[in-house]
Amino acid sequence: MPIDAQRHIGVVSEPRVVHVERGFLKFFAKATGETDPIYFDEAAARAAGHPDIPMPPTYVFSLQLSAPAKAGDVFDPVGGLGVDMARVLHGEESFTYHHPIYAGDRLELVTITTDIYDKKGGALQFIVQETRCTNGDATVCVEARQVTVVRNG
């Protein structure tokens, strides 16, 4: 069933608090075949001038997934869009960086559904969501934008 765009555009999620866990960053480095030790070894990170292991460029997407919003989540059938997992594709992803993030940081995420549009007479729908990630000082660290494609055909 197509998504009711008018119902979901403009929905703002509740703020979700997430912690950047060192163990998960190490696991992510292993899973992506990372060989640069600053991404999995605290000593190497400190030797390179970092306070701890840096969060890699795409990991904010994983933080989002680790804390699904009650309002506006793509899959959630109650407070979100209720999209069938079998019908999704990732269309686009963007990141804009303002401030570095390290293991041990506590962050807050807020996601807004900014647009929903369709192509091919509704056979494909595109959900645009923007997430703002702030740290404990209320400094914006990263902004992420994603486009999820839903195959209705």
Add this chain to the structure above:
Amino acid sequence: MGEVAVGQALPEHVCGPIDRTTLALFAGASHDHVKLHIDSDFAKAAGMDDVFAHGMLVMAYLGQLLTRWRAQSNLRRWSVRFVAITPLHATIHCRGQVVEILEEGGERVARVKLGAWTDKGVQTVDGEALVALA
């Protein structure tokens, strides 16, 4: 770091081949549990040939292409489009090329065209990054 010029290619970054273990580990590490990437029965029932790679796995590889070229602290912004599915067993070739050098926010920045290709020559991700040269 040597001088950067328009037309310069970033050192190619080759990853994979992507097998089922890669996808299982990435699902766990990235919190992306969409079954299309980890459960062959589910993927086939959804009309796919088999499980296929998470787009964000390939974007992570492209991130490595960038952070091997310049430290992550120089990465200002980037965006990608997932233009084709990355199939199981593919080896991924990440490539980038400086297409413009400009001033932005008071610093010299390179605009880098990015892409990921399978070993069969199919482009699966297309993108662009702005990287500070200071």
